[in-house]
Structure formats: C-alpha cells, structure tokens
Amino acid sequence: MGFFEKLKNGLRKTKESMMGRIERLLHAFTKIDEDLFEELEETLILSDIGVNTSVKICDRVRDYVKQKGITDPAMIKDILKEVIAEMLGEEQPLDMSTVPSVILVIGVNGVGKTTTIGKLANQLKNQGKHVIVAAADTFRAAAIDQLEVWTERAGVELIKHKEGSDPAAVVFDALTAAKARQADVVICDTAGRLHNKKNLMKELEKISRIVHQQAEGCALEVLLALDATTGQNAVNQAQQFNEAADITGIILTKLDGTAKGGIVITICDDLKIPVKLVTVGEKIDDIQPFIAKDFVDALFE
Numbered sequence: 184m185g186f187f188e189k190l191k192n193g194l195r196k197t198k199e200s201m202m203g204r205i206e207r208l209l210h211a212f213t214k215i216d217e218d219l220f221e222e223l224e225e226t227l228i229l230s231d232i233g234v235n236t237s238v239k240i241c242d243r244v245r246d247y248v249k250q251k252g253i254t255d256p257a258m259i260k261d262i263l264k265e266v267i268a269e270m271l272g273e274e275q276p277l278d279m280s281t282v283p284s285v286i287l288v289i290g291v292n293g294v295g296k297t298t299t300i301g302k303l304a305n306q307l308k309n310q311g312k313h314v315i316v317a318a319a320d321t322f323r324a325a326a327i328d329q330l331e332v333w334t335e336r337a338g339v340e341l342i343k344h345k346e347g348s349d350p351a352a353v354v355f356d357a358l359t360a361a362k363a364r365q366a367d368v369v370i371c372d373t374a375g376r377l378h379n380k381k382n383l384m385k386e387l388e389k390i391s392r393i394v395h396q397q398a399e400g401c402a403l404e405v406l407l408a409l410d411a412t413t414g415q416n417a418v419n420q421a422q423q424f425n426e427a428a429d430i431t432g433i434i435l436t437k438l439d440g441t442a443k444g445g446i447v448i449t450i451c452d453d454l455k456i457p458v459k460l461v462t463v464g465e466k467i468d469d470i471q472p473f474i475a476k477d478f479v480d481a482l483f484e
C-alpha cells in the first residue's frame with residue numbers, strides 16, 4: 184500500500200465522522216446564512232477541533248463566501264478544505280543537517296514513543312543512515328527490552344544501561360558514541376511521564392539540559408509524541424511539556440484508531456508547533472512525514 188493510501192485508510196474513522204457530519208449539514212441547507220455557520224461551528228467543535236480553532240475556521244469561511252459572492256451551500260466543502268489546508272501550513276521535515284543530528288522523543292505514558300522510534304530508526308536506516316538509539320527510558324527493564332526488539336528489527340545500534348540507571352547518562356553515552364563513530368543520527372527514547380507530575384518533569388528538564396549541552400552545534404529535534412485518540416487534552420500536554428523541554432515538533436500517533444483526527448488542525452493552529460510525523464498503525468512502516476496537502480486530500484476526497 185502506498186503512503187497516501189495508508190494515510191487515507193488511517194483517517195477513515197475521522198473522515199466518516201467529521202466529513203459525514205459536515206456533508207449532512209450542508210445538504211440540510213438550501214442557502215448560506217448565519218444558521219449554517221452556527222451549525223458548522225458546532226459540527227467542527229464536535230469533531231474535536233477546539234472552540235478557538237473552530238471559530239477561526241468559520242470566520243475565514245465566512246470571509247471567503249462574502250469575497251467570492253458564493254451562494255450555494257455545497258461549495259462550502261471546497262472552501263473549508265482550502266481554509267484548513269492553509270491552517271495546517273507547509274511541511275516541516277526533521278532537521279538532520281548535521282552529523283550527528285539528535286532526536287529526543289518525549290511524551291506521556293503509552294502514547295507510542297518507543298514504537299515510533301523503532302519505525303523512525305527503520306525508515307532512516309533504509310535511507311542509508313547510520314542510526315544509534317539510546318534507551319533512556321530506564322524505569323523498567325521491559326522498556327529497554329521492548330526498544331531492543333525494535334532496534335534489532337530495524338537493524339540499528341542500541342546504547343543501553345541497566346534498569347534504574349540515570350537516563351541522562353544513557354543519553355550522554357549515546358551522544359559520545361555517535362560522535363566517535365560518526366553516526367548520522369541519535370534517537371533517544373524516554374520514559375512516559377504525566378505532564379502534571381513535577382518530579383518527572385524535573386527529570387525531563389535534566390535530560391533536556393544534557394542533550395542541549397552534548398548536542399551543541401548539532402541539529403536537535405525535541406519531538407513530543409501525542410496520541411491522537413486523546414483529543415483536546417493533547418493541547419494541554421503539549422503546553423506543559425514545552426515548558427520542560429523546548430519542543431521543536433510533534434509526532435501525532437494512532438491516527439488510525441480514532442475519529443478525532445481533526446485534532447491535528449487544533450495542534451497546528453493553537454500550539455504553533457509543527458506536526459512533523461504521523462503514525463497510522465502498529466507495523467514498522469506505519470510512519471510518515473506530515474504533509475498538509477495529503478492530510479486534507481485524504482479527509483475531503
């Protein structure tokens with residue numbers, strides 16, 4: 184299955200729910216009036232696009248309709264597509280402009296960090312890159328083992344310490360190894376942590392500090408993994424994590440399992456942090472760069 188087909192498949196639930204609602208709404212109206220906009224706004228909010236973003240989308244659609252003198256409700260779908268595409272912005276690929284470059288993956292428990300790192304390591308390896316993965320989730324032995332299974336599958340190197348050791352030390356070792364061996368990229372896994380647990384966020388600050396020190400002069404991505412099935416709470420998580428470690432991008436996971444894919448729009452609009460990767464399943468190649476045009480095409484067509 185090609186990239187686009189996979190994304191389309193992954194977004195099936197979101198499309199059925201969100202686009203289904205929008206189409207029914209547009210069918211119910213014979214002319215464009217304030218009632219229509221009111222219902223459109225409600226529909227967007229119900230589709231897990233936050234209130235602010237929904238209001239903004241409706242305002243832009245309204246302007247468009249006025250500007251172009253549109254009267255047919257059926258035309259709103261195309262306008263909506265254009266407005267949403269604009270909000271999603273341009274594709275922002277991972278910065279891997281130095282050798283090594285560094286990618287730190289953070290996020291709450293179970294959002295898909297380790298799995299995504301496995302997929303990403305595999306993808307980069309297939310592009311001919313020398314990849315080193317750091318097992319900096321040292322909380323549980325099982326976490327290190329899980330990552331090892333993925334790195335073996337991807338055929339990339341793993342730097343690990345014992346369970347319970349200092350995660351910052353693992354990161355330090357991985358970065359030292361990467362510099363010595365001229366690896367192209369180091370990807371660091373971290374333990375899941377709740378964004379409102381102070382001590383865990385302090386630990387993350389420390390890891391982030393070490394990475395920033397050690398990776399000085401290197402391209403550095405701090406990627407927050409967000410589970411698309413969480414809906415609006417994801418925005419909250421992003422704000423808290425951003426305070427502990429300056430996030431450079433978002434990985435939106437589990438887009439395949441949810442009807443709440445509309446959250447992407449809120450994330451791009453509200454957070455001003457680019458979505459860089461999306462994952463659409465549990466298999467090793469269920470990962471893709473986030474391309475706004477593909478996203479809206481998959482949703483609207």
Ligand SMILES: Nc1nc2c(ncn2[C@@H]2O[C@H](COP(=O)(O)OP(=O)(O)OP(=O)(O)O)[C@@H](O)[C@H]2O)c(=O)[nH]1
Nearest residue numbers: 292293294295296297298375437440462463464465
């Ligand atoms: N359907 C689906 N499941 C996913 C996706 N990504 C991850 N998962 C599943 O989500 C579960 C958690 O994934 P992990 O990678 O272990 O998550 P984590 O963030 O590393 O978890 P902790 O280390 O415990 O914080 C696993 O069962 C994965 O298979 C995805 O894109 N789609």
Ligand SMILES: [Mg+2]
Nearest residue numbers: 296297320326
């Ligand atoms: Mg993990």
